[in-house]
Amino acid sequence: MLTRIDHIGIACFDLDKTVEFYRATYGFEVFHTEINEEQGVREAMLRINGTDDGGASYLQLLEPTREDSAVGKWLAKNGEGVHHIAFGTADVDGDAEAVRNKGVRVLYDTPRRGSMGSRITFLHPKDCHGVLTELVTAADPGAAEH
Amino acid sequence: MLTRIDHIGIACFDLDKTVEFYRATYGFEVFHTEINEEQGVREAMLRINGTDDGGASYLQLLEPTREDSAVGKWLAKNGEGVHHIAFGTADVDGDAEAVRNKGVRVLYDTPRRGSMGSRITFLHPKDCHGVLTELVTAADPGAAEH
Incomplete structure (x- = not known):
């Protein structure tokens, strides 16, 4: 669920400039940064x-780490903006399977590694009214600090 | 803040079809619906x-109620997808003013009526790294039911 x-x-x-925009404009601080080579992104x-x-x-x-990553290709086509939305669940495997059984294309056979040790999968945007949708089970859901 | x-x-x-997608796929239920004539949208x-x-x-x-609404024009150009993101604040007037003073274009001189009696304003996406950003003060922030 x-x-x-x-x-x-x-x-x-440019990740650094965008981080600085969110800090200077709203006071939002960086909680975590990492590079995910599999996804081809540097993220905050x-x-x-x-x-x-x-x-x-x-x-x-x-920020894409290479032009041929999914985010790199998306940026080249669309420019900066909202790339996807993600819903949290305690059971990404079960929820991905349930969604697949309803006819929504799930992009990974089994969940992969996401931010902060989470396990994630994506649903095809054409099956979700244009919204690239991620399902994620956090490694530490209530993480309040590093 | x-x-x-x-x-x-x-x-x-098509709002009804999209509502049904979110209900059937994830179990998300409609909490509230309304028509906002000023914004030119029917919403859930x-x-x-x-x-x-x-x-x-x-x-x-x-769902746009007329083609010349902001959402109607956006849909004609982009197709279905994420249109904007919104951050909640107890003081939309003060936060809009603070953001304006940092050089971000605020689209309304004073906040207008948003969903469920809220007061809202929007920030220019070109000043926000491509993200149309809304600031909102809810009428009933903790609304748990109608």
Whole structure:
């Protein structure tokens, strides 16, 4: 069961400048940064609020590490903006299977590694009214600090 | 101060079909519906989770009521997808003014009426790394039911 908006994934050309925009404009601070070579992204997680399922909601700022990554190709086509949205669940495997059985294309056979040790999968945007949708099970759902 | 992800605004061609997609696929139920003539949208709010500032996070599904509305023009250009993101604050007037003073274009001189009696304004996406960004003060931040 999906119990929270886990994050909003935002693609940007320059991660450092975008992080600085969110800090200077709204006071949002970086909670975590990492490079995910499999996804081809360098990313920063900005924790916005806690959620009543014991998790949290983040902005995930994404800069491609290579032009042929999914985010790199998306940026070249669309420019900066919201790349995907992610719902948090305690059981990404079960929820991905349930969604697949309803006819929605799930992009990975089994979940892969996402931010902060999470396990993630994506649903095809053409099956989701144009929204690239991620399902995520956090390694530490209530993470309040590093 | 912005204290939560208040909602993700998603533009769609057919609100009823999109509501049914979110219900059938994820079990998300409609919390509230309304027509906002000023914005030129018919909308459904799906409440996803409560937030630790006493508010909640929603998906806001938006169908234009006229082609020349902002959402209607956006849909004609982009197709279905994420139209904007919204951050919740107890003081939309003060936060809009603070953001304006940092050089970000605020689209309304004073906040207008948003979903469920809220007061809202928008920030220019070109000043926000491609993300149309809404600031919202809810009428009833912790609304748990109608």
